[in-house]
Ligand SMILES: Cc1ncc(C[n+]2csc(CCOP(=O)(O)OP(=O)(O)O)c2C)c(N)n1
């Protein structure tokens with residue numbers, strides 16, 4: 001996008017003053033494979049990445065296919081109100097700002113983070129932040145948000161984005177990750193790198209076109225700011241969990257917990273699809289979450305989360321519930337978001353983004 005773009009800065013403190021509320025957020029951490037069951041390929045695995053079901057080598061070059069793009073599809077479901085965004089743990093102000101905005105926007109909310117996985121991506125434990133940051137800086141994981149009102153999405157970039165990924169940074173990223181080792185040893189597979197580069201270029205070009213077609217004429221970029229002293233110590237997510245050392249998911253969950261705590265204190269309920277975030281945070285039947293936490297089927301956290309949030313609000317409007325309805329956060333990996341569970345998630349986003357704000361029994365603000 002060569003045209004000049006205008007930027008708007010949003011203070012997280014101002015968002016926190018908004019009286020409006022959301023009652024359910026779906027958080028998808030995308031580590032690009034089914035990790036806890038043994039690193040199998042998912043719909044989100046990028047081309048050429050090696051997994052145990054598509055091992056890169058002489059017979060096949062790793063994943064044959066595309067990394068699916070699901071967030072843009074959610075923008076065009078016709079919802080009354082929705083907040084959708086991509087985030088990265090390497091950009092905490094942006095991450096926290098978007099989760100706060102999601103929880104202050106009535107309707108549906110979907111936040112998607114690319115989270116590095118040192119075990120499945122096969123990288124050193126001390127480069128987690130570098131890997132997450134490089135993904136954004138190289139143009140592999142673009143940061144943006146989409147605000148849907150009455151069926152029309154408005155697209156915002158979170159920082160400048162070029163359609164062409166930075167090839168040098170892309171190669172640096174690929175070199176850090178064992179899942180691409182077959183592309184760099186014994187010699188760099190330039191053809192494969194070109195194809196990977198092109199797949200990200202196409203995605204970035206799509207996003208830039210969406211910003212052109214559905215952007216805000218007053219600001220094509222929205223950035224969030226918060227001062228470190230304004231960030232409290234969250235009391236939702238305890239240390240001592242069983243995630244691998246160096247797991248990018250852990251950092252992202254801390255950011256998620258911080259933002260949720262700033263909006264709702266401890267009045268939060270977590271529903272969790274089967275995944276690393278579930279098995280590794282519930283060792284010996286003791287959850288790492290210090291608030292009600294629920295594991296259920298692989299694919300159902302959005303459905304169950306919506307049911308809990310809806311039930312509390314109906315009971316409240318009928319006078320059977322004295323407390324403040326909770327904020328429910330449904331957590332799922334890429335396997336349960338892109339593949340099994342996609343239909344449940346899509347239905348829950350449409351319900352919370354339309355029925356949830358049109359039904360008088362659900363108006364508790
Ligand atoms: C219907 C169903 N199919 C398969 C499984 C087995 N299973 C449990 S977790 C999982 C992989 C989860 O992958 P993802 O959602 O990406 O989370 P991650 O493990 O990467 O954190 C699979 C295949 C299941 N529990 N239920």
Ligand code: SF4
Nearest residue numbers: 117118119244247276
């Ligand atoms: S706990 Fe984290 S690093 Fe370990 S396999 Fe799961 S996502 Fe990967």
Ligand SMILES: [Mg+2]
Nearest residue numbers: 033035333334
């Ligand atoms: Mg996964």
